[in-house]
Structure formats: C-alpha cells, structure tokens
Amino acid sequence: MQQPVQQREQLRRGCRVLVVGQGAREHAIVWTLHHSRFEPKLFVAPGNPGMEGICTRVPIAAHDVHELVSFALEAHIDLVVIGPEAPLSLGLVDECLKHGIPAFGPTKAAAQLESSKAFAKDLMKKAGVPTAVYEVFTDAAKARAYVEAHGAPIVVKADGLAAGKGVIVAQTTQEACNAIDDILIGQRFGESGNRVVIESFLEGQEASLMFFVDDELALPMVPARDYKRIGEGNTGPNTGGMGSVAPVLRDRPEIVAEVERTIVQPVLRELKAREITYQGVLYVGLMVTRDGRPMVIEFNARFGDPETEVVLPLLRTDLLQVMWATAHHALRDVRLEWSTGHAVCVVLAAPGYPEKPVVGQPIQFAHGPSDLVFHAGTTSDNGVLKTSGGRVLTVVGFGTTRREAQGVAYRIAENIYFDGKQIRRDIGN
Template identity: 55%
Template sequence: MANEVRRPRVLVVGQGAREHAIVWKLAQSASQPELYAAPGNPGMAAWAETVPIAASDHGALVQFCRDKGVDLVVVGPEQPLAEGLADVLAEAGIPVFGPSREAAQLEASKAFSKRVMEEAGVPTARHRTFSDVEEARAYVRAQGAPIVVKADGLAAGKGVVVAETVAEAEAALEEMLVGGRFGASGRRVVIEEFMKGVELSLMYFVDAHTAVPMLPARDFKRLLDGDRGPNTGGMGAFSPVPRVTQDVIDRVTREIVRPTLARLREVGVVYRGVLYAGLMLTDEGPKVVEFNCRFGDPETEVVLPLFAGDLFEVMWAVAHDRLDPAMVSWRQDAAVCVVMASAGYPASSETGTPIDLPAALPEGVTVFHAGTRLGDGGRLETAGGRVLTVTAVAQDVPGSIDRAYTAVSSIHFSGAQYRRDIAHNWQS
C-alpha cells in the first residue's frame, strides 16, 4: 500500500546477554521495529538480523545505518561508548541511545567520576588516586585494611579488588601499576575506604532534562557461593529488592543522580542513555560505589523482563530529549537470573564446548545468550566466559529462584560454572 507506514529500524550494538535482553524487549514494542544486532549472537537471531560488524568498527556501523536507513542505534557495552561511538553517530545525524564519550567518562575513568562527585557534593567513599606504586603502597599501609583498590579505567568488571589485608592490597597494586594486568586501564588506580552496608544497583533512563529510575536490583559479583572467589562481571541478580523503599529511591535521585547530572551540564556535558548507580546503603545513607554508563549486566536481565512500558518508545524519547516518567511502569512480579559460565572463568574461558539446551523451558523462563556461537553443523557452543543468563519471572523472589534453578538444571555444557545461592539474601 502506498500509504503504509514504515516500521522503525533499530540497530543494537553488542553481543552479550544484556544486548540479547534489549533486543528481546524491543521486539515486544507496539511499533514492531525491524531489529538488527551488530555483531549479535545466536540467541538474538529469533528477533533481529545479526550483522558481522564489530562494536569497535565505528565507520562500518555508520555506513550500515546509512545503507539500511536505521532510525535509532542502541549502544549496549561500555567500551564503544568510551571510544565515542555515540558522538560519531550523532555527527552523522543518526539518533542514538547512549552517552557521549565525555559523559561515558563517569565509568571509563574512576578518577573523573570521583572528581565529578566531589564537585557535586555526592556521597561516596573516601578515596585517593595514584599512578606511583610506592606512594600507593604507603597510603595503603597508613589506612590499613580492609580497603578497596580499583583500576581507573575499564576492566570488564574485573578491575576491583576488595582487599581484606594490606598484603592483598599491595599485591593488587603490584599487578596493576607494575605488572600491567589491565594495560592502560590500570596505569592509574583509585584506592577507597571499605564501605559497610548493603549493595544495590539502581539504573535510570536519562535525557537532557529528566532522570527516571528503574526497579532496584542486586547482583552477585563473586564467582562462588557465599560471596567467595574472584570478582567477575556478575554471576546473577534479582529484582526488585524488597527492603529498598520508594523513599530510598527518591533519596538516591535527589542526593546522587540529579546533582551528578547537573554538575555534568555545568561543564557542558549532556547525558543521554542509561545511568547505572552502584550503591552502598550505609548507616549514613546511600553512597556511590561506582557509576556505569550503560545497562548493567546481569541486572538488565532481571529488570527488563519486569518492564511494563514500551522500550522502543522510551529509548526513542531519550534520544530526542522527550522522556516522560509516565512512559516507565513495572510489573508487580519478581525476577531472578543465574549466569552459567565456562570452565576457567574469570581467569580464562573454554570455547567450542557444545551446549545442550532443552526444547522447552519452564513457564516464565527466558535464556539470554552471552558467550555463544554456532559451530560446525550449526551446533550451539561456548564462545566466552559468561555463556548464558537464565532468567525466571514469578510472583515473588522465592518462586523466581525455584524456576531459575529448575531451568539451569536442564541446561548442560562441559565445565559449566554457576552459583547455587543467587538471591539467597533477597530479604536483607
């Protein structure tokens, strides 16, 4: 028909479980967008055309958008945002959901983030920044332990060491500042006081004028049950967090998020996209552990399944500075996700291991692909550290836990690692 309205075309940049969840939710939009994912993964192929373009190839992504008439680009991972992909797209006249390179420094440089928080009067841990290992060692010895050592730059969620002893902190400094464990990201470190309290993840949709909170979530960073073992990118999460009241969320918005965004605007930086506030609920009130410049992973895999609005409508509004809080609403349910990782993770990962997925999953369960690929004969196999995120939605957290682990028990690949205690502390 000559007057038929063209469906919007959306490109999602990224290839992990977070991006899979974004594609899955966008596919539910009333606008029925035509979806592309670059480079995507096999799990996304049910809803999006996967495109073999790396997230780092900005020129090829811009050309693809021009060739296909893409109306909106959603940038999932932090690395391309820190490298300025949103700026390149904006300069080409392509609407984008995701912050500029300058705004993304809130995650890409912990020293920058701390400076903004100081200038905005935002509560966070006491800290110092160092590039000289001897000065850093002296500071750690003076402060004592426990103490937190963070690589200044991006480190895929693995650049934080919560040191229980001075010796452990000094070893982390040696690895980062001398051994070059995280390359350029670890040439400078931020050393922070250890904050006591309850951790919380709170993400916001943000445009030039408005910040709207999502449901609170809690993730689990350590590899092993009981919060033992090395830090990872995240081994699971749940949402909502029953103890986090609307009053707490309002306080975070008022004392942390709005002042941070206002300070950025004062120095000429407008933030658009998702702002993730990693928080510690202390006796003195909420304090910032870290900011991220994108959807959290695995928090996205529990928050988006509970989103009752139209994600395309919200993302389009953010990109055009038309965000309205009325666009954001939530289901009265709970979600839990369990990450299944490959053998060796997080130090290394086995790839090419066949994955056996059941033909049918329990009610309310969705499996988001993270590190997967199609091997010989089209078989699904592992292709990274975190392989699958198994998400379950039920009326409450205990019901979601049961559904998630029932599903996990039906999925098999050699050497699979996963925690058995995700959401064990849902009431605390």
C-alpha cells in the first residue's frame, strides 16, 4: 500500500500550490483557492486565458508527468492539485508522493475507479454496491448477441477514459449494436474502447454526489445534477456536460447518508483489501430509482465538470484548508460549511460539438465585472480571445432560489457572443 506523505509543516499563508489542468473545472478550483484566507501563491499548468491575473500559468501539458514533477520540485511547490482524469490515470500522484510532494488526488491504482469501468464494476460487485447489471466484452459479435438477448433501452460504455463521451444510452437494439461496432471495431475511442461494458438501463432521478476522501474519512459535498445530452429535453449524444445545478435532493437528505453507507464506505473497504489507498475526490454518479434507492451509474476519481463550477462556489469552508487536510490525511479536523443558496451553470459550446467542434471564432463579452465566467476552451491569439475547444465557457448564476440563479446564468450567457454558439435553454428546469 502506498504510504501517505507525512505532514512536513502546517498550512501557512503564502504556500505554493500547483493546479494541473486547463478547463472550466480547473478555473473554478483556481478561482476558489484565490479566495483562500491563506493567500496561496498559485500556479497552473497549463491553464487558460481566463485564469490570468489570479495565478501564474506554466506551459506544461497536464499529461506530462515528468515535467510537472520537475517543475514542482524546482518551484518548491507545497501542494499539487490534479483536476483532470488523464494525469491521475498516468500516475502523477504516485510520482509526486515518490518525491515527497503532497498531492490532492488518488494514485494510479485508485484512479482505476474511473479509468476502467470494468475494474469499477468488478469492485462494486465484490463490495456489494448497488449498480446496474452488466457484462464486459472484447468481442463485438458476443456483445451484440448479449444486446439482442436483453433488448433495449440498454447502456453501452467504452471501458476506458473517453472525455465523457464514451457512454451511449441506446434506445433500440440497433443503436446499441452500432455503438458496439463503433467502439470495438471502429476504435472510436482508441485503446479506451478495447473493451465495452454493457449495462441494464436504470430509470429515476440522476444526481452527482462528490466526497472529499482521505482514506479514513469521507465528507460529502452538496449534491448536484449534470445535464449530459447536447439537446434540450435530454436529447442527442452525450457530451462532457452542458450545465449543472446545485443543490439537489434537498427534500431527500437521507440519500447522502445512504450513499456514504452503502456505496462509499464499501468501496473504500474493498480498495483497502486490495492494498489501495484512496484520497482526493470521489465522484459518485447516481441514479435514485423510483423506489428511492441510490444506485451507481459511474465513478470519477476527481471533481466533476461542470458540477465543480456550481459546487465549489457554494463552499464556505476554505478550500485550501480542505485540500491540505485531505492530502495529509487529516480530514477529521475539517468541518464543511455550505451556502444556503442555489447555483446554476450553463455551458457555451462550439458549433459541431460534441462530434466535430469548429474552433477559432473570436469571442465578444458584454457581461459585468461581477459576473462569474469560467473558461474551458479558449485561447489568446495576438490579444484576441478565441474558441479553442468543444466546451468554450461556463457561466454561473447564484440566487436564493434555483429559478433566480437560472435567470442570472442565462442573462450572462446572452451577453457572450461567438459564431455558432451552442447552448441548452433548459438547464435548471
């Protein structure tokens, strides 16, 4: 079992923090850390133009483990915070710990909860965690036969990482068979699609519940809901997420305790039995079925995106204090406090997203200085801000009610312009 980094010193004012990543999730993390009372010196690799002014950008790719560790050593970084899933699956945390650098995030072995859906399903089966019935296939013909035998709707998942696009909720057997061929034969997701997981379709209310975890303790964040489909009314292909709202399930507070008891703790115990220590964020994608039972749709080994953009702004406890305690296995000393308000975020996506986003369009802003806009896929071209990714910007609205927060978010969104802007109009409905 990988030993945790021992706490070399207490969290101090002006500590040096490296955030890894470049999307809206990482922008939200940097923005929240910037407001810490400990006034950290923030670095981000590689970051995006929206972060400039509140941190120092470092031109190192998020997947370049060797260069990231080298920079952390040279810059005397006190804490490395990993945002996206790829560097976790490549073992960035392992390398940080090997060099005595505290890191916020799970090791490569623990991150398999996200990097391999087959691993996660096997672990859940052994731990007795409620989830959909499933089978794993490497042979397309056998996978198609399974679908034909079980009918639709049915869910087809690429086993590995696919940037949130590797899940197909097939409404017909033909759609499922096409997805199987696309993944296993057409290699749509490369090596991530060498195996497919085929699951029964779950119905109910979706929710995202994230936990800060330090191996011994799991502290829940406020539940959120992500809107995955590109089209209004949850139509069209899956995306990385077109918006989110928080909190949800306020009328069902017992759900959080049940998720911790029936899902999170059994998973952590099973990981320990395999000599795997988990620390960082554990994201549980849930379906609360019609009989009120929470069942796992998926795990992520990091903050969700775009859920982070609505959850972290509602956190009243100092995020740096929470991350430091998590990395040093001291969550027992932390008490999470949350705003009683609501947050809604809306994603502005490039034309052609999610299949073939068209980028390079100039972006024009007409929003106010207090409006909260997180950058996801932007670049600065000779001083001109342009689109550079499928999800371009995430705008966030706050209010005492969800309807009020929704109104603020859409007001901000209407004052941002680029050619072909895609936006869902029903986030928070």
